[in-house]
Amino acid sequence: MTLSRARLWVLGGAAAAIGLGLVPLIATADSVSDHALWIELDLVIGTGFAAVGLFAWYRRPDNRIGALMVATAFAWYLLVASNTDPSLLFTVGNLLNNLFVATAIHLLLAFPSGRLETAVDRVLVGVAYTATTIGWFPAMLFMDPVAFGCTNCPDNLLLIDSNVGFANTWLDVLGVVGIAVMLSVLARLVQRWRGASTPLRRTVTPVFLAGGTLMIALAVLLAVGLFEPWEDAVTKNIFYGCLVAFGLVPYFFLFGLLKGRWIRGRGLGALISWLGQAHHAGELREELARALGDPSLELAYWLPDSGQYVDAEGRPVELPHPGSSRAVTEVERDGRRVAAIVHDPALLDDPELVRAAAAAAVLALENGRLDAELRAKVEELRASRSRLVEVGLSQRRRLERDLHDGAQQRLVSLALTLRLARERVGGNAGEAERLLDRSREELDQALEELRELARGIHPAVLSDRGLAAAVEALANRAPLSVELGEMPSERVPERVELAAYFVVSEALTNVAKYASASQASVAVSKANGRLMVQVSDDGVGGVDVERGTGLRGLAARLEAIEGRLHIKSEAGRGTTVCASIPC
Amino acid sequence: MRETVLIVDDHGGFRACARELLEADGFKVVGEAADAASAIAAARELRPDVVLLDVQLPDFDGIQASREIGALDGGAVIVLISSRDLSDLARALAECPARGFISKSELSGATLRELLV
Numbered sequence: 001m002t003l004s005r006a007r008l009w010v011l012g013g014a015a016a017a018i019g020l021g022l023v024p025l026i027a028t029a030d031s032v033s034d035h036a037l038w039i040e041l042d043l044v045i046g047t048g049f050a051a052v053g054l055f056a057w058y059r060r061p062d063n064r065i066g067a068l069m070v071a072t073a074f075a076w077y078l079l080v081a082s083n084t085d086p087s088l089l090f091t092v093g094n095l096l097n098n099l100f101v102a103t104a105i106h107l108l109l110a111f112p113s114g115r116l117e118t119a120v121d122r123v124l125v126g127v128a129y130t131a132t133t134i135g136w137f138p139a140m141l142f143m144d145p146v147a148f149g150c151t152n153c154p155d156n157l158l159l160i161d162s163n164v165g166f167a168n169t170w171l172d173v174l175g176v177v178g179i180a181v182m183l184s185v186l187a188r189l190v191q192r193w194r195g196a197s198t199p200l201r202r203t204v205t206p207v208f209l210a211g212g213t214l215m216i217a218l219a220v221l222l223a224v225g226l227f228e229p230w231e232d233a234v235t236k237n238i239f240y241g242c243l244v245a246f247g248l249v250p251y252f253f254l255f256g257l258l259k260g261r262w263i264r265g266r267g268l269g270a271l272i273s274w275l276g277q278a279h280h281a282g283e284l285r286e287e288l289a290r291a292l293g294d295p296s297l298e299l300a301y302w303l304p305d306s307g308q309y310v311d312a313e314g315r316p317v318e319l320p321h322p323g324s325s326r327a328v329t330e331v332e333r334d335g336r337r338v339a340a341i342v343h344d345p346a347l348l349d350d351p352e353l354v355r356a357a358a359a360a361a362v363l364a365l366e367n368g369r370l371d372a373e374l375r376a377k378v379e380e381l382r383a384s385r386s387r388l389v390e391v392g393l394s395q396r397r398r399l400e401r402d403l404h405d406g407a408q409q410r411l412v413s414l415a416l417t418l419r420l421a422r423e424r425v426g427g428n429a430g431e432a433e434r435l436l437d438r439s440r441e442e443l444d445q446a447l448e449e450l451r452e453l454a455r456g457i458h459p460a461v462l463s464d465r466g467l468a469a470a471v472e473a474l475a476n477r478a479p480l481s482v483e484l485g486e487m488p489s490e491r492v493p494e495r496v497e498l499a500a501y502f503v504v505s506e507a508l509t510n511v512a513k514y515a516s517a518s519q520a521s522v523a524v525s526k527a528n529g530r531l532m533v534q535v536s537d538d539g540v541g542g543v544d545v546e547r548g549t550g551l552r553g554l555a556a557r558l559e560a561i562e563g564r565l566h567i568k569s570e571a572g573r574g575t576t577v578c579a580s581i582p583c
Numbered sequence: 584m585r586e587t588v589l590i591v592d593d594h595g596g597f598r599a600c601a602r603e604l605l606e607a608d609g610f611k612v613v614g615e616a617a618d619a620a621s622a623i624a625a626a627r628e629l630r631p632d633v634v635l636l637d638v639q640l641p642d643f644d645g646i647q648a649s650r651e652i653g654a655l656d657g658g659a660v661i662v663l664i665s666s667r668d669l670s671d672l673a674r675a676l677a678e679c680p681a682r683g684f685i686s687k688s689e690l691s692g693a694t695l696r697e698l699l700v
Contacts, residue, residue, distance in 0.1 A: 412688045419691055
C-alpha cells in the first residue's frame, strides 16, 4: 500500500481536523459529564495513532502497519463522536464505537510485518471486525439512550423500538464473543513472542506488552460488563484503564523503533571503531552480528570467476530464496558485487542501518572475499590435483590391460606356435611352414599393437612434426572420413599441443565407437592467446559427459593446464567437442 | 588312454594354439570356454581329466572358478595358466585346489604332463 507524500499530508490534515473539530462538540455536549477527560483522550490517543502511523507509513510504504495505525486513529474518533450531541454523530459513533478495538487487534496480530501470517490470526481479525460493525447493528435498533439511564443523550436515529431486555442480551452475547477473541489474541501474542528471534523480539516486546495489557483489560471489562451495568463506576474505571493501555500502543511502537535503532546505532559505532584497528579475518561476522544485534547473521562472499557465493572457507553456499525465513542484503563496492549479508528479516524494519553497517565494513568484506576466493581456489586446485592423480592411475590401469590383452597375448601365441613349429620342423615340413607363416602374422600384429600403444602414451609424430601433422595422421587412421579444417601454422608449447592432440584423438575414437557418424571434421585455431580445438560429427549425439570415463579424463587433463572442455551433443543432431587451452 | 582337457581362456587365439599344441602331444581337447561361468558348466558336463584355467577371466576370478570346479564330482586336475609371472600368483595358488601353474608361453604337452604325474 503506497501513497505519495502529498496524500500522507492530506491524511494527516484530515486526522488533525477531525480531532480538533471534535473538541468544541465534546465541550458543549450535554450528555457528557467529564468534558476535559474526553477532550484529552480525543487529542492524545487520536494524535498518537495518526502521527506515529503516518511516520511509519512514510518510512515503510510497503508495510501495512502505518496504514493500520492511521485507520485505528479514525476508528478512535468514532468512539469520541459518540460523546457529542448531534444525533447523527451520536448514532454513528455509538454504532461503531468499538471498531477501534478491531483495528487494534488487526494491528497487533499483523505487527511488525503488516501481514496476518496464520489462518488463526485472519479468523480472529475477521470476527473482531464483524462483531464491532454488523454485530452492533441489531442492538442499536432497540437501544433507547433514555431507557439506559441517559436522559441528556441525543436521539438514537436507528431506534425502532425500545427493548432493554433484548439489547442487553445481545450485548452479553457480543461480550462473550469479545472475551474469547481477546484471550485468543493474548495467547497468539505470547506464542509469537516466544517464537521470535532475538532482533525480532527486541522490536515486538514493547508493542506486545501494551497490546497484551489492552487485551487483558478489555477481557476483564467485558467480563464485568456481563454482570454490572455499563454506566457504573467499576466498569467506567476499567474502561479508562483499557484506554490507557490502548493509548500507549503507538508510543510503545515508537519506543521499540527508536530503541532498536539506538542499540544498533551504538553497535555500528563499535563496529566502526573495531574496523579502525588491526583485526583478523573471521571475526568480521561476529562483529557485524554484534553491531546489528543478530547473532544468526551469516556472510557469503561473491566469486565472480565461478559466479557463485561461498562461505569464509570457500565452500559454495546457496542464498535463501525471497520469501523464506531469512533476508539477504547484498553488498557492492564501486558497482561490483562483493558479498551478501544473510540476516533476520526483522532487521529490514531499518534497512538503512544494515546498509550503513555493510558500507562501513565494505573494505573488510572485500578482504574477506579475497580470502574466501583464495580458499576456494586452493580447494579447487586440491580437487583438480586429486582428479589428475585419479586419471593418471586409471590410464596406467588401462595401459596395463591393453598390454596384457594385446601385445602380450600375441607374443604368448607366437611362443606357442614357434614351439609347435620347432617340433614339426624335422618331420612335417609343410606343417612347419604353415606354423611359421602364422608366427609371422602374430608378430606383425603384436608390433602394430605396440605401436598403437606407444602412440597412446606419447605420439612421436607430434614432437617431430607438430600438431597439424599429428592431427592429419589421426584423421588418416580414423575408420571414417575426417575433413580437416584450419590448422595452426606455428608451434605452441608442447603440453598444449599434446592436450589438443588427445582431445582430437579421444573425440575421433568416440565418434568411431559410438556416434554412427558418416563424417567428422576437425579444426584447430589460435585466437586471443588460446588454442581452440573443435571436433564435430554428424552422428546420433546425446553424449553424457559424466558417464564417459574418456571424456572425464580429458576434462581433468585440460583442467590441469587451465583449459576448458565443452561438449554440445543434442540427441539426433551430432556432437561437437570444443576445447579451449591457454597458450 | 589319452587324457581329456578343457581349455579355459578368454583369448580365442591362445585357445586355438593351446589346442593344437596339446593335441600334437597326445592330449584330447574335449572343450573350450571363454569365461568362468561357461567353464564351470563345461567341466560339469564334459568331466575332463584336466582343466587348464586362465587366472584372469572376464566374469570372475579364475581362482574362485577353480574352487567351484574343484568341488565338482569327478576330480578334474586343475592347472592354472597365465601370462603373468608366477611370483604374482604364489599366494592365490596356495589357497586354491589347483595342482599347479604353467606360464602361458611355457605351455606344452611335456610341461603339462610333468604336473600330472
